[in-house]
Amino acid sequence: MKFNIAPTLVATTLAVLFAGSAQAVQITIEGPFVTTTSVTGASVETFNSGNCGTYVSCTGDYQIVSGSVGGQYAQPAGTSGPYLSVPNPARTGSATLDLGTTANYFGLYWGSIDRYNTLSFLLNDDEVVAFTGKEIAEEFLGAANGDQSADTSNRYFNFFFGNQLFDAVKLDSQGRAFETDNHAFATVPEPGTLALLALGLTGLLVARRRKQV
DSSP, X not given: OOOEEEEOOOOSSOEEEEEOSSOEEEEEEOOXXXXXXXXXXXXXXXXXXXXXXXXSEEEESOEEEOSOBTTTBOOOTTOOSOEEEEOSSSSSEEEEEEEEEEESEEEEEEESOBTTEEEEEEETTEEEEEEEHHHHHHHHTSOOXXXXXXXXXXXXXXXXXXXXXXXXXXXEESSSOEEEXXXXXXXXXXXXXXXXXXXXXXXXXXXXXXXXX
């Protein structure tokens, strides 16, 4: 997939705008080893209780684990407690996390980003938009190489949807594994302004047609 990139001023972090015909998704990246959201008032799931209780339900091929097991999952760099890993126990799989409400903001700490990870946003079971680890990493970090310790493959991402809402997220992995921690969701006013002004971000503008449902 090719992107038309217009360069803007350089800042400490990057903002990327994935634009659709009527709606855009703005993605920002936190600094190295910042492991949780900077959005005040967001609902946060740390998985420290051993479940995903902040969500109404979590279904599919996932497990909540700590530490690393070779060939299965790796602790996201900069964290030490439980986190979510997809799949379980198969080589490939997906998990759907139901918010129990609608939101226009989602954040997560994405560990050892792999090209075969996919993060999808759903509304009433229909896909709104999806991003692969390959797409995200290439725009922000250079490449999705699955490194378990480098700050170039373990980062916190924020997704701002503006007027578009979603009510579930889906994590899919076609290999071992999709590791995430400290999920956050909220409905925020003027998310574009929040991301660019309140957080002081500038960066890249990337146009992409939104998936039609």
